[in-house]
Amino acid sequence: MSQILKALDAADQALDASLDRLYEFLRIPSISADSAYEGDCRKAAEWAAATLRDIGFDASPRKTIGHPMVVGHKRTGRPGVPHVLFYGHYDVQPPDPLELWNTKPFEPVRVKGPHGDMIVARGASDDKGQVMTFIEACRAILKTEGELPVDVTIFLEGEEESSSRSLVPFLRENKDELTADFCLVCDTGLWDRDTPAITTMLRGIVYEEVIIKAASRDLHSGMYGGAAQNPIRVLSKILAALHDEDGRVTLPGFYDGVKDLPAQVKAEWEALGFDGEAFLGEVGLKVPAGETGRTVLEQITVRPTCDVNGITGGYQGEGAKTVIAAQASAKVSFRLVAGQEPAKVQAAFRDFVTRSLPADCKAEFLSHGASAAIAVPTDSPPLAKARAALAEEWGRTAPVIGSGGSIPVVGDMQRILGIDSLLIGFALEDDQIHSPNEKYELRSFHKGIRSWVRILHALAK
Structure with missing residues (x-):
């Protein structure tokens, strides 16, 4: 059995234990916007650092002008291997209004959903579940191989949901430690339940x-x-x-x-079969209100x-x-x-x-x-490798897509560290992030772990 198959098998066998660790993380009410939860934010940072140390990372919480950052390193010791910086955040949105939750927001539960089991809790999708897909992938690889295929630095923020006031000063003060060949950002989603995606455009x-x-x-x-x-x-x-x-x-x-979309990207998008009428219909609307002559998908992402x-x-x-x-x-x-x-x-x-x-x-x-908006090169070798790895796991080519929202840290990474980012996540549109009853589908969590195992190996080639 190949090394990658051994790691994938280890991830499968450890899924229940991985879920237990995610539940521990989710029980910490790390609400960065509310000063009453300052201690919980510190507790979440300490928990994340301890979890990284448990799998062999040199990791610790770092003091800032606000909530702590978490930085962890795991080096291969081999010259010439790529060095990746993984970014995520451990803080969460306030759960209000509490009366609209079906369960307690910081007591995670696994429930049956229309598409399989779901993990329901504040932060399940944004962003603790996504962060843990990467950490658990590293755990599976280290368990079976003893070392990661690339050098990895994990960088977790504690104020993403409350303006990131500490982020830029921290990046500037720790530029030499955090600079890598490129960054992996997990705060994005799938195209649909069966199709992965890589986000290359952020408004x-x-x-x-x-x-x-x-x-x-x-x-x-x-x-x-x-x-x-x-x-x-x-x-x-x-x-x-x-x-x-x-x-x-x-x-x-x-x-x-x-500029207009490149012809190749536009052709890929047309092949995805996005139904603009159905998209608007989900919120009780019918007629696109944006620029005449532009599709709904263009209007909500790249215009x-x-x-x-x-x-x-x-x-x-x-x-x-x-x-x-x-x-x-x-x-x-x-x-x-x-x-x-x-x-x-x-x-x-x-x-x-x-x-x-x-x-x-x-x-x-x-x-x-x-x-400013962010545009990541679509022809970079790391992106091509990640697309191939995702195709192996999902059986479908991952389209490069745009996001209508903003992820300012991607621009900060470009401007301060001089590195581009690959935005790969496993959330879904209906995960209800920032809303009551936030959820992360078990399939997203499981295949997210497996996807990162494949991506890390692909990046080493």
Whole structure:
């Protein structure tokens, strides 16, 4: 029996023990956003470091300005082997609202689902279950072979769910220790239950808040209506003008640098048979609202967008109050793709608003973050090896896909460590991450472990 088959067999035989370890991890309520759980975040970091030491890693929690990082190394001692950096996070979202959970969020349970057994708990999919697929793969290889096929550094963050304030300082201070040939990121998902995927495109974001002010105080609409500027009306007109009739964003220069999908990737996507109507139907919608001429899959992954995320102004209590508000505000987010510069988009939005203001109105702006989109080379040798390994495990070619969301750490790895990332995960769209009753399917966990066994061996070739 080959070494890889021995490791796969070991992973299969140890699945129940692997689940027990995952359950231990999930029982720790490592909610990074709530200071009341600071001790639990530290406990989770210590648990992860101890688990890595148990399989032979030189691992420890590291102090930061916030919650600890976990860093572990396992070197082969052989010259010339690739060095990979694996990134994940041990912190989780708050479980609220608790009344919508069918079980207690930090008491993991294994339940029957429509597609097989599921592990239900906060963090099961995002990201503890995903992290443990990699750790358990390393465990299986080390048990059967005594060493890993490549040099591995594991880096776990404790604030991914609460703005990652410690991440950039930590990367800069520990650049020499963390720099590798490339990074493996597990915070992504499968294409569908039977098809793996490698994410190569991540949208960036510009998130702005605009406040339109007019009169010095709220006004009686009977006394001032018709004569006084109404900030809510002004704001509504500006927001409505952000899109044209074809769903395109109207900011000057917004599409500068935006490129179409490569023909080969577009052909792969078309072969996947994504059903845009069914996708919208799951949330009670029918008609795509994005750019005319673009598929739903393109609209949600690789095209730039503008969305109003919240509007506030005037009286919002019960009953009626005849008032012209002194101010109105809106929160607006732009999802960016490769080629767009966040600073230019922010400046274009602010200029668009300012130029649209009538007399007696002024605008104030608040930034709630900005990060550039990420595009990982699709022709790199590591990506080709990982695709081949995934095909061996799943029996299907893993498409390279885009993600509509943002994973800022991938850009931080590029900018600070100078390395690209392979984004490979085993989550599903219906895992209900950040929501009550979060789950991770047993099949995702099991085949995730087996997939990493194959990928690590493939990367060594």
